[in-house]
Every structure is written in structure tokens, then in C-alpha cells.
Amino acid sequence: MSDPVLRAPDFDKPFLVTTDASEHGVGAVLMQEGPNQEFRPVVFLSKKLSISEKECYTIVYALEKLRPYVWGRHFHLQTDHAVLQWLHTAKGNNKKLIRWSLGLQIFISTYNTF
Structure with a gap:
């Protein structure tokens, strides 16, 4: 029988968080040092x-x-994607994108339009 892939956390020991990103997404691993270092x-x-x-x-x-x-x-925003127009009309339920859209609203004025 082999060791399990995941180990149970020991909250008395420090954790190591490893992260990485690619063009497709992001990932992370939470690790701890085992008995053999x-x-x-x-x-x-x-x-x-x-x-x-x-x-x-x-x-x-x-x-x-x-x-x-x-x-x-007054400033112009140049981007290579229509995400701002999508955010302006989105009715979806992606909370992250809705939160980001609301955060961008403070930069919008009559001069800065989608």
C-alpha cells in the first residue's frame, strides 16, 4: 500500500504555499514538511x-x-478586448466580475465612456 497523496495538516508546523499562473488559469498548493524533510x-x-x-x-x-x-x-483606456462593454451590459451572476465592474465605476465619467 502506498502513502496517500495528500497529508493531513499539522497546525503546529509552518505551511508552504506555492502558486503559479498560466495563460489558462491559476493554481496553488498548500504543503508541509514531512518526517523525511x-x-x-x-x-x-x-x-x-x-x-x-x-x-x-x-x-x-x-x-x-x-x-x-x-x-x-480625464484619461483614455486602451485595451484589446471588449470586456468593458460586456461588463457594462452584463446581467450574469459572476460575483467576481460584478465586483470588479462596480470597482471600475468610480473611474467612469462623462469623458470616460465604454
Whole structure:
């Protein structure tokens, strides 16, 4: 019989979180060091991202980081995807995209339209 793939967490020991991203999604592994000084997985995580999610996140990230420069000012946003128009008319139930859309609303003015 072989050892199980996942080990039970020991909350008295430190954890190691490993992350990675690709063009298709993101992933993470929560690990802990075992008795032979080898790290064993406790939890695997993964999330597939659509092109709309990636494009939207890029916009959200950029505007949040650039807020001191663009807040309350006229600026143009150039992107290679129609995600802003989709967000403007979306009636879906993707909570993450809805939250991002609401966060982008503060940058919209009569000068900055979709």
C-alpha cells in the first residue's frame, strides 16, 4: 500500500504555499514538511480564467495602481478586448466580475465612456 497523496495538516508546523499562473488559469498548493524533510501536499487549488476575467483583472489592477495619476482626471483606456462593454451590459451572476465592474465605476465619467 502506498502513502496517500495528500497529508493531513499539522497546525503546529509552518505551511508552504506555492502558486503559479498560466495563460489558462491559476493554481496553488498548500504543503508541509514531512518526517523525511520532504514537502507533501495538503491542498491543491486551481481556477480556470476566461479571457474576459483576465482582461478585466488587468484593467482593475492597472487602475488601482495608477489611481494617484488618473483619479478625477480625464484619461483614455486602451485595451484589446471588449470586456468593458460586456461588463457594462452584463446581467450574469459572476460575483467576481460584478465586483470588479462596480470597482471600475468610480473611474467612469462623462469623458470616460465604454
